[in-house]
Amino acid sequence: MIHLQRVTKRFGSAGEALSNVSLRVDPGAMAFITGPSGAGKSTLLRLIAGLERPTRGRIRVNGHDLDRLSNRAIPGFRRSIGLVFQDHRLLFDRPVFDNVALPLEILAYRRPEMRKRVRAALDKVGLLHKETVNPRTLSAGEQQRVGIARAIVHRPVLLLADEPTGNLDPALSREILQLFDDFNRVGMTALIASHDLGLVERMGKPVLHLEDGRVEARAAGEGTA
Amino acid sequence: MKPARRMLDVVPAWLEAHRDAGRRSLQRRMQAPVLSLISIAVLGFILALPAYLWVLLDNARALSAHVDHDPRIALYLDGVEAATVADLERHLETDARVERWTWIDADDALATYREGMSDPGLLDWLDENPLPDVVDVVPATADPDTVAALREALAATAPDATVVSDDEWVRQLNSLHQLGLRILAVVGALLGLGALLILALATASELRERREEIAISRISGATHRFLRRPSLYGGLITGLGGGIFAGILLLIGIGLSRAPLEQAAAAFDLEFALGLPGASHLLTLLLAGLLLGWLGARLGSGHALRDAP
Numbered sequence A: 001m002i003h004l005q006r007v008t009k010r011f012g013s014a015g016e017a018l019s020n021v022s023l024r025v026d027p028g029a030m031a032f033i034t035g036p037s038g039a040g041k042s043t044l045l046r047l048i049a050g051l052e053r054p055t056r057g058r059i060r061v062n063g064h065d066l067d068r069l070s071n072r073a074i075p076g077f078r079r080s081i082g083l084v085f086q087d088h089r090l091l092f093d094r095p096v097f098d099n100v101a102l103p104l105e106i107l108a109y110r111r112p113e114m115r116k117r118v119r120a121a122l123d124k125v126g127l128l129h130k131e132t133v134n135p136r137t138l139s140a141g142e143q144q145r146v147g148i149a150r151a152i153v154h155r156p157v158l159l160l161a162d163e164p165t166g167n168l169d170p171a172l173s174r175e176i177l178q179l180f181d182d183f184n185r186v187g188m189t190a191l192i193a194s195h196d197l198g199l200v201e202r203m204g205k206p207v208l209h210l211e212d213g214r215v216e217a218r219a220a221g222e223g224t225a
Numbered sequence B: 001m002k003p004a005r006r007m008l009d010v011v012p013a014w015l016e017a018h019r020d021a022g023r024r025s026l027q028r029r030m031q032a033p034v035l036s037l038i039s040i041a042v043l044g045f046i047l048a049l050p051a052y053l054w055v056l057l058d059n060a061r062a063l064s065a066h067v068d069h070d071p072r073i074a075l076y077l078d079g080v081e082a083a084t085v086a087d088l089e090r091h092l093e094t095d096a097r098v099e100r101w102t103w104i105d106a107d108d109a110l111a112t113y114r115e116g117m118s119d120p121g122l123l124d125w126l127d128e129n130p131l132p133d134v135v136d137v138v139p140a141t142a143d144p145d146t147v148a149a150l151r152e153a154l155a156a157t158a159p160d161a162t163v164v165s166d167d168e169w170v171r172q173l174n175s176l177h178q179l180g181l182r183i184l185a186v187v188g189a190l191l192g193l194g195a196l197l198i199l200a201l202a203t204a205s206e207l208r209e210r211r212e213e214i215a216i217s218r219i220s221g222a223t224h225r226f227l228r229r230p231s232l233y234g235g236l237i238t239g240l241g242g243g244i245f246a247g248i249l250l251l252i253g254i255g256l257s258r259a260p261l262e263q264a265a266a267a268f269d270l271e272f273a274l275g276l277p278g279a280s281h282l283l284t285l286l287l288a289g290l291l292l293g294w295l296g297a298r299l300g301s302g303h304a305l306r307d308a309p
Helices: A042-046 A070-077 A098-107 A112-124 A140-152 A170-185 A198-204 B007-031 B033-066 B082-094 B107-115 B120-125 B144-157 B168-209 B209-218 B224-267 B279-309
Strands: A001-008 A016-025 A030-036 A055-062 A081-084 A158-162 A189-193 A206-213 A215-216 B075-076 B098-104 B134-139 B163-165
Touching: A001 A042, A016 A042, A016 A170, A016 A215, A016 B144, A030 A042, A030 A170, A030 A198, A042 A055, A042 A158, A042 A189, A042 A215, A042 B120, A070 B209, A081 A140, A098 A112, A098 A140, A098 B209, A112 A140, A140 A158, A140 A170, A170 A198, A170 A215, B007 B033, B007 B224, B033 B224, B033 B279, B075 B144, B082 B134, B098 B107, B107 B120, B134 B144, B144 B163, B168 B209, B168 B224, B168 B279, B209 B224, B224 B279
Parallel strands: A030 A189, A030 A206, A081 A158, A158 A189
Antiparallel strands: A001 A016, A001 A055, A206 A215, B075 B134, B075 B163, B098 B134
16 A cells, blocks of 8 residues: 655755655555654655655555656545644634535535535544534544544545644543544554554554654564554 | 446536535635725726726717718719719619719709809800719718728729719728727726736735645645636636626716716717717626636636645
């Protein structure tokens, strides 16, 4: 599903955010990326999502060679991915329902089907009763769950999450990771970045440890999941 | 994630997507009505000026058609052969551009002339009648181009005849009208360009306000086309509003100019009533507004969306 070969990403003169990173995640797998902030976790996820291009190396995701993907083909590629952010990135000018429906709108779903899928996604994260409220009025945990519903509503083959539990207390964090585990059980490949080592280790999944833009593989060995 | 959707759904889904984009664009305008109204007002003012000139020009043209002086064409048939004269008569009977024509026999003309003289005996000094036979033609229309074309056609039928038309004043008025049209085109183009830039700027700043939505949509796989769609509808809304506002301004402007213009015309012994803008004027204003709104939005969104990843 994800295959990185000696990927390096440099941002101008700021040095290398990632150096020579290789990584493989098989279809249907679930894996974690850990490391302190600034280790390059977000950069790695952004590269895999096609939001950044590598300076060197090859990235293959879901059958697409990202280093060779044309600008025109990028939107199509991104539709096969769901992304969850630490800061949720919800739109506060519209209710929860419309936030979750956004990927389906982009995919030009018709209203009845859209309604069905949005409600199913909200139900999955336990927020069906909040579909008409403005996300501004929700708690941090609820906002994160709306973000997750938005990331999975179009049933992506790959779910990427960047510090999804960053602002949450341990109980809520476990709950969120359990959600990812549930999605993974129904076939969604998941790659989750987190600095919370204890929490990650309790999940018993392969872990890729990043330090200063370099891989220090743990648990899974050789950065493979 | 491949959506298992039937092909039949593609068109309705597309229509729904457009309807949603239009509705969202309208909602956004309702939320910031002052800014939207300013855009509409700016476009209205910009459109109203050339439209005002245009209506005045159209009135001036109507004036040339209404003046109680139909252009005439005279053919002096001095030394023209009988066969040619027969051809000419056939031509005059069949040409739709001819309203009516009169044959003025040389002898009749001389007789008329004699009647008007105080001492008709003077004409007896002449050996022969110096006047030619004349055909006096009244064209069906005062349109200078048509009159000119008719004159040339008649001259071609009777090459030996001297053909004279008295539509010189129509020509002068026409050239003034052409000049007016040229000025209108230049003024309209400059103002239109200005409007385009203003609308493009407004669109770009609106997209800046939507940047978080755009970023999220891009991550979810939105195309440029999808992202700019609400802006294009916004441009059409502004264009429609601007066109309507310009139409209102135009009606007011013409209404206010009527009395002074008619007084001025009366000073030149012209009977002249300033006509109100017609449906074609108002429709053109609407279309110009819609086109400028759409183009401006397209320009602004193209620029603003190109830079984003």
